[in-house]
Amino acid sequence: MQTIDKQATVKIAIDLGLTEDEFERIVEILGRTPNFTELSIFSVMWSEHCSYKNSIHWLKTLPRNGSRLLVEAGEENAGLVDIGDGLACAFKIESHNHPSAIEPYQGAATGVGGIHRDIFTMGARPIAALNSLRFGNLDLPHTRRLVRGVVHGIGDYGNCFGVPTVGGEVYFHPCYNQNILVNAMSVGIVKAGETVSAIAEGIGNPVFIVGSATGKDGIHGATFASADLTEDSADDLPAVQVGDPFQEKLLLEATLEAIQTGAIVGMQDMGAAGITCSTSEMSAKGKCGMRVYLDKVPTRQANMKDWEILLSESQERMLIVAKKGEEQLLLNVFDKWDLECAEIGEVTGTGQLEYYYHGELVAKVPAEALVLGGGAPVYKREYKKPDYIEQAARFKPNAINAPADYIETARKVFSAPNIVSKRWIYQQYDSMVRTNTMTTNSPSDAAVVRVKGTRKALAMTTDCNPMYVQADPYIGAMIAVAEAARNIVCSGGEPVAITNCLNFGNPYNPEVYWQFVQAIKGMGDACRKFDTPVTGGNVSFYNQSVLKDRTEPVYPTPTIGMLGILDDASRHMTLDFKAPRHQIYMIGTPQNDIACSEYLRIIHGVELSPAPYFDIDEEFHIQHNLKALIREGMIASAHDVSEGGLFTALVESAMVRGLGFEVETDTNFRKDAYWFGESQSRVVVSVALDIEDDLVNYLNAHNVPFTKLGEVKGTHIVIDGLDHGPLSDWKNLYDHTLGEKMEA
Amino acid sequence: MKFGVVVFPGSNCDDDILHVLGEVLQQETVALWHKESALSGFDAGDCIVLPGGFSYGDYLRAGAIARFSPIMRAVIEFANAGGQVWGICNGFQILCEAGLLPGVLLRNANQQFICKNTWLKVATNNSPITAALHPDKALKIPIAHADGRYFADTETLMALQQNDQILFQYCDAQGHVTEAANPNGALLNIAGICNRSRNVFGMMPHPERAAEPALGNTDGRNLFESLLQTARTMAV
Numbered sequence: 001m002q003t004i005d006k007q008a009t010v011k012i013a014i015d016l017g018l019t020e021d022e023f024e025r026i027v028e029i030l031g032r033t034p035n036f037t038e039l040s041i042f043s044v045m046w047s048e049h050c051s052y053k054n055s056i057h058w059l060k061t062l063p064r065n066g067s068r069l070l071v072e073a074g075e076e077n078a079g080l081v082d083i084g085d086g087l088a089c090a091f092k093i094e095s096h097n098h099p100s101a102i103e104p105y106q107g108a109a110t111g112v113g114g115i116h117r118d119i120f121t122m123g124a125r126p127i128a129a130l131n132s133l134r135f136g137n138l139d140l141p142h143t144r145r146l147v148r149g150v151v152h153g154i155g156d157y158g159n160c161f162g163v164p165t166v167g168g169e170v171y172f173h174p175c176y177n178q179n180i181l182v183n184a185m186s187v188g189i190v191k192a193g194e195t196v197s198a199i200a201e202g203i204g205n206p207v208f209i210v211g212s213a214t215g216k217d218g219i220h221g222a223t224f225a226s227a228d229l230t231e232d233s234a235d236d237l238p239a240v241q242v243g244d245p246f247q248e249k250l251l252l253e254a255t256l257e258a259i260q261t262g263a264i265v266g267m268q269d270m271g272a273a274g275i276t277c278s279t280s281e282m283s284a285k286g287k288c289g290m291r292v293y294l295d296k297v298p299t300r301q302a303n304m305k306d307w308e309i310l311l312s313e314s315q316e317r318m319l320i321v322a323k324k325g326e327e328q329l330l331l332n333v334f335d336k337w338d339l340e341c342a343e344i345g346e347v348t349g350t351g352q353l354e355y356y357y358h359g360e361l362v363a364k365v366p367a368e369a370l371v372l373g374g375g376a377p378v379y380k381r382e383y384k385k386p387d388y389i390e391q392a393a394r395f396k397p398n399a400i401n402a403p404a405d406y407i408e409t410a411r412k413v414f415s416a417p418n419i420v421s422k423r424w425i426y427q428q429y430d431s432m433v434r435t436n437t438m439t440t441n442s443p444s445d446a447a448v449v450r451v452k453g454t455r456k457a458l459a460m461t462t463d464c465n466p467m468y469v470q471a472d473p474y475i476g477a478m479i480a481v482a483e484a485a486r487n488i489v490c491s492g493g494e495p496v497a498i499t500n501c502l503n504f505g506n507p508y509n510p511e512v513y514w515q516f517v518q519a520i521k522g523m524g525d526a527c528r529k530f531d532t533p534v535t536g537g538n539v540s541f542y543n544q545s546v547l548k549d550r551t552e553p554v555y556p557t558p559t560i561g562m563l564g565i566l567d568d569a570s571r572h573m574t575l576d577f578k579a580p581r582h583q584i585y586m587i588g589t590p591q592n593d594i595a596c597s598e599y600l601r602i603i604h605g606v607e608l609s610p611a612p613y614f615d616i617d618e619e620f621h622i623q624h625n626l627k628a629l630i631r632e633g634m635i636a637s638a639h640d641v642s643e644g645g646l647f648t649a650l651v652e653s654a655m656v657r658g659l660g661f662e663v664e665t666d667t668n669f670r671k672d673a674y675w676f677g678e679s680q681s682r683v684v685v686s687v688a689l690d691i692e693d694d695l696v697n698y699l700n701a702h703n704v705p706f707t708k709l710g711e712v713k714g715t716h717i718v719i720d721g722l723d724h725g726p727l728s729d730w731k732n733l734y735d736h737t738l739g740e741k742m743e744a
Numbered sequence: 745m746k747f748g749v750v751v752f753p754g755s756n757c758d759d760d761i762l763h764v765l766g767e768v769l770q771q772e773t774v775a776l777w778h779k780e781s782a783l784s785g786f787d788a789g790d791c792i793v794l795p796g797g798f799s800y801g802d803y804l805r806a807g808a809i810a811r812f813s814p815i816m817r818a819v820i821e822f823a824n825a826g827g828q829v830w831g832i833c834n835g836f837q838i839l840c841e842a843g844l845l846p847g848v849l850l851r852n853a854n855q856q857f858i859c860k861n862t863w864l865k866v867a868t869n870n871s872p873i874t875a876a877l878h879p880d881k882a883l884k885i886p887i888a889h890a891d892g893r894y895f896a897d898t899e900t901l902m903a904l905q906q907n908d909q910i911l912f913q914y915c916d917a918q919g920h921v922t923e924a925a926n927p928n929g930a931l932l933n934i935a936g937i938c939n940r941s942r943n944v945f946g947m948m949p950h951p952e953r954a955a956e957p958a959l960g961n962t963d964g965r966n967l968f969e970s971l972l973q974t975a976r977t978m979a980v
Binding site: 434435441452 | 757955
């Protein structure tokens with residue numbers, strides 16, 4: 001019997017992660033029963049990871065238009081933003097959670113490699129990388145092992161690849177004990193008009209596979225990413241890919257050089273679902289078909305099965321459709337870089353993907369039926385508000401007693417893993433290669449990277465406090481967007497657009513799905529307010545810990561990666577106090593709010609409380625005026641108040657130059673809320689004495705709430721006349737706590 | 745004087761050096777592909793730079809494969825004929841592997857990649873890249889490497905000292921060479937050296953990352969200026 005006629009069964013479909021309904025739908029599409037290879041193709045393409053089947057309905061409600069957008073969300077591998085000067089910026093964030101939980105080093109490394117490929121497959125050169133990491137309780141040896149592995153993996157890949165890791169964020173919380181989150185972001189630059197599309201066009205055009213040979217690693221990785229992480233997941237180790245950053249560096253240089261030959265029609269990197277995904281998505285986009293000879297694919301080992309070649313997620317590979325007759329131009333470039341470049345098929349007009357192996361047709365499926373926006377299923381899941389939300393609302397701040405010893409309390413909050421410097425981590429990343437990183441010597445709330453050949457710089461940040469989102473997914477997601485924008489604005493930038501990485505639990509759990517829907521609504525509202533459309537991103541469901549009697553989803557973590565522009569790089573605003581006698585102000589309104597703060601969790605052990613105070617109009621007003629203050633040169637520093645509250649923000653501004661400060665409490669507020677509360681929309685600024693009046697006049701004239709806190713003075717921290725000790729002691733605590741815990 | 749910057753597969757600081765030499769310092773600068781077998785158009789007054797990065801992925805041992813690239817034979821000939829060769833980071837590792845500089849660069853003492861600003865003491869003015877540097881003023885120049893722990897046998901170390909071949913030592917902001925200021929465990933806090941003829945230099949820190957006001961640090965630019973100034977003096 002011919003392979004094409006060997007009928008697969010519903011049971012196999014279910015084993016591959018498909019449902020019975022989906023199996024029937026496949027039979028209907030093909031007009032016959034699929035074979036195993038075809039079923040495998042559908043299973044990966046209709047997996048959550050590739051099809052977004054449980055999320056796309058809601059993702060479409062996010063704002064996706066803007067005057068600066070050159071490519072809308074979902075159209076290409078990443079979003080594309082016009083940054084002027086004839087340049088565009090491609091940027092995207094993506095998760096690699098499940099592989100990293102099982103094999104932290106390779107999982108994180110290939111996460112970095114994958115997101116960079118998404119950027120340079122469009123023709124953009126990656127200029128910066130960021131990441132957003134979530135780990136469990138740092139006191140657990142298992143957590144420290146994961147931290148070491150992930151950091152090592154990100155470092156080894158990014159350092160060798162030669163793109164600086166310029167920013168990121170790390171949170172620790174027990175909800176991530178088993179299921180860590182590893183989100184990687186890449187930002188690239190391309191000349192407008194020189195981008196390459198992920199499209200197959202032109203009947204008879206040859207199809208090439210370029211880069212690494214295909215091996216058995218990562219087979220069914222996309223399906224793996226779309227299933228619950230369980231005790232047995234370690235048995236799925238072959239589903240984790242292995243990275244080779246050197247190969248990726250060659251692929252980058254060769255690819256960008258190949259684009260210049262003009263011989264490329266379309267190109268797509270191979271990530272999830274390997275050759276299957278790239279051939280089907282490129283064909284569907286071009287409304288054509290492809291004939292692919294799998295035996296022509298260079299493989300790492302003999303006797304690979306057809307479906308293994310189709311599904312392999314071997315890294316550092318690209319699929320290229322070339323102009324017929326100009327193949328040699330491409331071959332010359334890849335030969336120069338010692339990269340394999342094999343012709344494996346051709347574009348057809350049938351709309352069908354026909355895969356041959358040793359002369360025999362092994363699978364034939366319509367491209368359109370496989371892809372998102374085509375035949376891939378779309379589900380609207382039911383959702384239900386979880387009970388814990390009501391519990392959180394019953395939180396009574398007045399039942400929380402103010403601490404007796406404020407200095408000791410400050411020390412405990414300030415040395416918490418979520419607050420302290422992540423230096424032990426980021427020093428293992430090359431943050432300066434390509435010589436554009438302005439924030440190495442001039443730190444600011446967002447990373448700032450100049451664009452050579454222009455006066456511009458790009459500001460970029462990743463943000464999401466999962467505790468806030470757990471407390472209230474709608475408000476928490478709005479805060480994630482608002483904080484990202486605040487970080488960009490505090491750095492002198494104009495927020496432009498976002499990419500998102502939506503990390504949630506199992507979408508078939510109605511309470512998890514409620515969190516998802518609420519977070520999308522909050523994110524959408526905030527993005528509309530700040531005029532920062534969503535250019536793309538990624539959804540990662542099924543993030544949860546399996547306990548003895550139940551599964552526990554991670555806190556909902558919709559990470560925001562935001563891009564901002566500084567039209568004049570010299571307007572970069574930094575967070576450090578500049579000189580003694582500069583006056584310190586807080587812009588924004590203090591609140592009697594301790595909800596959801598690190599202080600509440602660490603000092604009082606309260607896990608459940610509402611999201612911190614947040615008013616989006618107030619936030620917008622503050623940011624709008626802050627931009628003006630920076631533009632007019634009226635402030636010397638700006639630093640947003642976030643985790644750890646006002647106390648932490650002040651010390652962070654003070655430590656950079658070792659300049660102490662003297663400040664007073666506003667006694668109209670609870671003292672603990674004043675110093676440690678995490679109510680939003682507040683920024684610490686400093687101002688030179690001679691223009692202090694100008695600042696105050698501006699704030700009054702524009703109805704911007706503010707409080708004078710005190711002044712930069714000496715080398716100690718002094719609050720309400722009480723000496724909190726030398727700044728150097730606090731700096732020591734801040735710089736070395738994480739390292740000491742990691743090396744313990 | 746003219747500069748050639750060798751591009752090995754896996755070099756990733758080549759663009760940075762080309763930018764600083766070509767754009768910032770306005771020098772005649774060419775990128776040289778590693779497969780070239782001759783340095784045509786370069787004479788003894790010129791300088792070949794081996795940039796940082798991960799040549800051949802550093803998969804065997806940093807610099808161990810790059811030394812076999814076709815261009816390296818020409819670079820060695822060029823150096824032996826008195827031409828100036830400057831290896832930075834991976835370039836330093838390659839020069840040691842190629843035998844143009846003594847010693848080796850081992851994995852950092854803490855077994856980790858380290859990227860941060862370090863302070864460098866100028867240990868001698870007797871080299872083109874240090875001639876114009878202030879001997880008492882520590883320079884802030886960043887490192888970014890996993891294999892930067894300079895190591896050599898006692899004899900070699902003594903020879904380095906006797907011949908005044910140590911160019912830079914890790915120090916604190918005040919210029920004191922201390923153990924605490926040593927980021928990677930390098931013997932004698934060595935951050936950079938030259939050969940006996942003083943025309944081949946290797947250093948782990950990246951001066952090209954500290955050469956522009958826009959990046960908030962210009963200490964590294966002084967090394968390039970020193971080299972150019974020395975060349976001008978020689979020409980006169």
